[in-house]
Amino acid sequence: MTDGARTVLLGANGYLGRVTARALVERGIFPVLAGRNGGELSQLATELGGLDFRIADAADRSSLAALISPGDVVISTIAPFRTAGESVVRAAVTRRAHYLDVAIEPPFIQQVFQKWGRPAREAGVVVMPSVGFSFSPGSIAGAAALQEAGPQATKVQIGYFVLGDFEQGSFSAGVLDSITGALFQPGLVRRGGVVESEMPGLRERSYTIDGVERIATSIGGPEHFTLAQFQPRVRDVDVYIGWLRPDPNGQSLLPKSATGGARLSIGRALTKRKHRQMVRAADDGPDSLGRTAMVSMVIAEAQDAGGNTLARVTLTGPNPYDLTARLLAHHAAAVPNCEPTIAGAIGPVSAFGLSTAIEAARQAGLERVD
Incomplete structure (x- = not known):
């Protein structure tokens, strides 16, 4: 310094x-x-x-x-x-x-x-x-994928995952409270070179990780801004989170926020209440041993205008904390x-x-x- x-x-x-x-x-x-x-x-x-x-x-x-x-x-x-x-x-x-x-x-x-x-x-x-973890690795992996893909790449999709042998208690109350805000406030998406508002959870996509299909939900992140700073030709950026339980079915750690029936006002209110209950019930956070059971993963794909993947960068590392x-x-x-x-x-x-x-x-x- x-x-x-x-x-x-x-x-x-x-x-x-x-x-x-x-x-x-x-x-x-x-x-x-x-x-x-x-x-x-x-x-x-x-x-x-x-x-x-x-x-x-x-x-x-x-x-x-x-x-x-x-x-x-x-x-x-x-x-x-x-x-x-x-x-x-x-x-x-x-x-x-x-x-x-x-x-x-x-x-x-x-x-x-x-x-x-x-x-x-x-x-x-x-x-x-x-x-x-949220969201520097996506900006870095996305930029690396864009550089490898070359001038035809105009789209980026990024997925975030927490894998390993952990439970809901592995997330602190502060993190869960921020997640609640992220899922129930207006979100972001970059379309046609413009950052627009979009309800979180409006879209889903699947990733196959270690032979298991993992469903990730759309959310807004800084990548909608930072990847265009790195490469102005970027027109579309999508960010997804797939913080999942480590079970064979890839069951989501968090209730869906704006997908399925939760798009309706009543369903959305009930789901938001569940999130708030999770925050109130959360512990301070995992100890050092509990953190070691968690693995961070970020997947960035650079695509052409037709949605064909030209380059893929996957990063794994220690627990998010x-x-x-x-x-x-x-x-x-x-x-x-x-x-x-x-x-x-x-x-x-x-x-x-x-x-x-x-x-x-x-x-x-x-x-x-x-």
Whole structure:
């Protein structure tokens, strides 16, 4: 990192925040831990060798202004982003600090790119949403597939999967709450070169993984923006999630949100209630042993205008939590060294270049398997 650049970790006392704090320290970055629970922050700061910590509230502008300094790298793991997200982006850009987050909620992702991209460019800072398993690997794998496919590729389809011997309790309440927001808020799709709203779950497609058919559901992600940044000829981008139970039938871990009967208002309301019940019943998150039972997989396909697959890139790696934390740590170290011309709302490939982004993914544990 450049001299004087601090890393500020908001939400450090949450489950993903704690995992991220440890990954940062392992990389030699000693973040300022920030959140609302002073006791938990103090304990974590002591466990990690005596880190600095600050009490801060994402809903309090003065609190954020006092926390963030010009040149900082702000990492936000505060979920759900539909309620706590924009205030942190605003504070970072206003204070001329770089910003990274782990958002998976399409309306917020769209807001970051379309509302905060220009202010970030004017402030000379990088704003990068959705760092981690959701959705950095898709941007990287999609760009690699486009490069391999050549000039005929104008479409990209990306599928995300969590495989292995795990249960619903392997997902923390914060992740499940964000998933609920992602599935029941307006989604995104890129069609004909334009990013449009589309209800999540409107489309499904199947993937065969280890001989098992896995059904994945459409959702919005930053790839609708980042892949067009990498290759302007990209016209259509589809993103799917297939976070499935490891059973022979590929039964979905999460209830369908907007497919089948749930498209109807009554069915949709009932399904949303089930999601909320899952959030309330969720544990803090898996321990380190529980995380090792989970495997991340991302499949990116570059296609021509007729839908023929020209190149396919499949990445597998560690569980989503450790993968996310490692990617955040890498990006936090790299972002302050970006050229001033890179400023704005961008993805990892545009920020660091494809070869460097691929190497960052490899260091985080992602390996190509096809």
